[in-house]
Amino acid sequence: MSPDAPTTPRARARAAFRADLLAAARARIAAEGAAQLSLRALARDLGVASSAVYRYVESRDALLTLLIVEAYDEVADACERALAHAAARSATPGQTWLAVGRALRSWAVEHRHSYELIYGTPVPGYAAPRDTIAHATRVWAALATPLVDAHARGELGPSPADGRSDGLVAPLAIELARSLPGAGGPATAQAGSSEQVAALVVRSCTLFEALLGAVAAELFGHLTNVAADPARAFDITLASVAAGVGLRVELEG
Amino acid sequence: MSPDAPTTPRARARAAFRADLLAAARARIAAEGAAQLSLRALARDLGVASSAVYRYVESRDALLTLLIVEAYDEVADACERALAHAAARSATPGQTWLAVGRALRSWAVEHRHSYELIYGTPVPGYAAPRDTIAHATRVWAALATPLVDAHARGELGPSPADGRSDGLVAPLAIELARSLPGAGGPATAQAGSSEQVAALVVRSCTLFEALLGAVAAELFGHLTNVAADPARAFDITLASVAAGVGLRVELEG
DNA sequence: TCGGAAGCGTGAGCGGTGCTCTCGAATGAG
DNA sequence: CTCATTCGAGAGCACCGCTCACGCTTCCGA
Known part of the structure; x- marks a missing residue:
């Protein structure tokens, strides 16, 4: 688990308390949301003076950063599990996209406040540290995999993005996309010109945006009194936006 | 303007102060965001004791509700202006959708914190009063207009939503959609069976979700280091999702 | 082995928040 | 002109993030 197991009692106690602190924070966020998270309340939960918390965490924002990274990893894990499961079933790219999208939605519904933490309104004075972007990229990579896979198979249909993607994507992002491991094997996406890669990134x-929008709309109540069956409506939305970027999704039923 | 102009000096002063209060709140939200909005700070801005503010506004949440309604109306106005302008140019439904989407994005970029207020993470313990939903509906109606228009013209292409929309939309929402004024004339959407209306609502x-997702992703920094030209990328996203629901968008260039 | 250094928890304290209440002054209706 | 209503001020309560000095504990190195 940990890179180095703490040996000295003091270090052991420190690690244990820190773990308790994070667990308490997770619990409070799940219950009340990140905005309500208070270090004083956490201190009370742990039966300790409020100032003691600052021995273990630099500030409230630093604690939130830790939880943000955890949340990114959690949702990325969920998406990658869906990806692996779909691959094991030899699912089509369309089915895989549906599976990944559903996985993200399920996680969001189940961990509503964690979702808000990472994809909702940014915390006021808070700027995401560099640490977080690597974890955030994992999610995007998982979502993009079915698309890249379909492209590799030559199954990608036309899209309004065709021929309009040059200069739209930052070079750094293209570099990053190239370095991603493909779904069907090692680095499927490496093949192709910069323009092809850029077109895939744009798609x-x-x-990504449509998926987050659909989840956010449902979670934040913009569809209450409209959608009678959110899960099915979500599937249709997934299929529709996929169709818009040339990815065919076969909806059963 | 006002339904009844205040005659007595006291009522006049009261209305004036209330207006000043709202103006100050708008300014602070534009500058720092809704989460930072503090009634005490507002009181300081106006040179008044903090308790005095409570003579004019029930609570912080009540003040936020007022500003939320205002924000909905602002963005709805912007969208409807774009709609009217497109109609005056005899724009195609696709061009109209692009114009409305751009209008919403422009407003969001320009009034970032107001956008967060209405489409971002809901305020912790805050539940939107009934008053707000009517105003929120205006925005959705504007966004749906090009789609309904295309349907009325018989220009709507196929979509994964085809034949899967029955039972997906709450009856109340169908009723509401039926009562909306159409774009090309009075109540274009009234024609059609419940299933046809439901299919349009789902689309x-x-x-709506994809548009909000695209704006949120850009505003909240999920595309930094990825999109080199956010405005053009946004257009392509609009065109792509429109294609997914059968609405053809002609992108120039 | 033992002394000093480092780590730790406590409690007071600063400035900030939302909100309530009382009190005296200003106001306007009858 | 009188008196009820309205208003602003200020104190106060409970909460927040965060800092700091203090004393106790633990550990490391000589």
């Missing part, structure tokens, strides 16, 4: 961003 | 929700 994947559209998918 | 419009997909558009």
Whole structure:
């Protein structure tokens, strides 16, 4: 687990308390949301003076950063599990996209406040440290995999993005996309010109945005009194936006 | 303007102070965001004791509600202006959708914190009063207009939503959609069976969610280091999701 | 082995928040 | 002109993030 197991009693106690602190924070966020998270309340939960908390965490924002990274990893794990499961079933790219999207939605519904933490309104004076972006990228990579896979198979249909993607994507992002491991094997996406990669990145961003929008709309209540069956409506939305970027999704039923 | 102009000096002063209070709140929200809004700070801005503010506004949440309604109306106005302008140019439904989407994005970029207020993470213990939903509906209606228009013209292409929309939309929402004024004339959407209306509502929700997702992703920094030209990327996203629901968008260039 | 250094928890304290209440002054209706 | 209503001020309560000096405990190195 940990890179180095603490040996001295003091270090052991420190690690244990820190773990308790994080657990308490997770619990409070799950119960009340990140905005309500108070270090004083956490201190009370742990039966300790409020100032003692600052021995273990630099500030409230630092604690939130830790939990943000955890949340990114959790949702990325969920998406990658869905990806692996779909691959094991030899699912089509369309089915895989549906599975990944559903996984993200399920996680969001189940961990509503964690979802808000990472994809909701940014905390007021808070700027995401560099640490977080690597974890955030994992999610995007998982979402993009079905698209890249379909492209590799030559199954990708036309899209309004065709021929309009040059210069749209930052070079750094293209570099990053190239370095991603493909779904069907090692580095499927490496093949292709910069323009092809850019076109895929643009398409994947559209998918990413639409997916987050659909989840956010449902979670934040913009669909209450409209959608009678949110889960099915979500599937249709997934299929529709996929169709818009040339990815065919076969909806059963 | 006001339904009844205040005659007595006291009522006049009261209305004036209340207006000043709202103006100050708007300014602070634009500058620092809704989460930072503090009634004490507002009181300081106006040179008054903090308790005095409570003579004019029930609570912080009540003040936020007022500003939320205002924000909905602002963005709805912007969208409807874009709609009217497009109609005056005899724009195609696709061009109109692009114009409305751009209008919403522009407003969001320009009034970032107001956008967060209405479409971002809901305020912790805050539940939107009934008053707000009517105003929120205006925005959705504007966004749906190009779609309904295309349907009325018989220009709507196929979509994964086809034949899967029955039972997905709450009856109340169908009723509401039926009562909306159409774009090209009075109540275009009234024609059609419940199933046809439901299919349009499902499509419009997909558009709505994708649009909000695209704006949120850009505003909240999920595309930094990815999109080199956010405005153009946004257009392509709009066109892509529109294609997914059968609405053809002609992108120039 | 033992002394000093480092780590730790406590409690007071600063400035901030939302909100309530009382009190005296200003106001306006009858 | 009188008196009820309205208003602003200020104190106060409970909460927040965060800092700091203090004394106790633990550990490391000589």
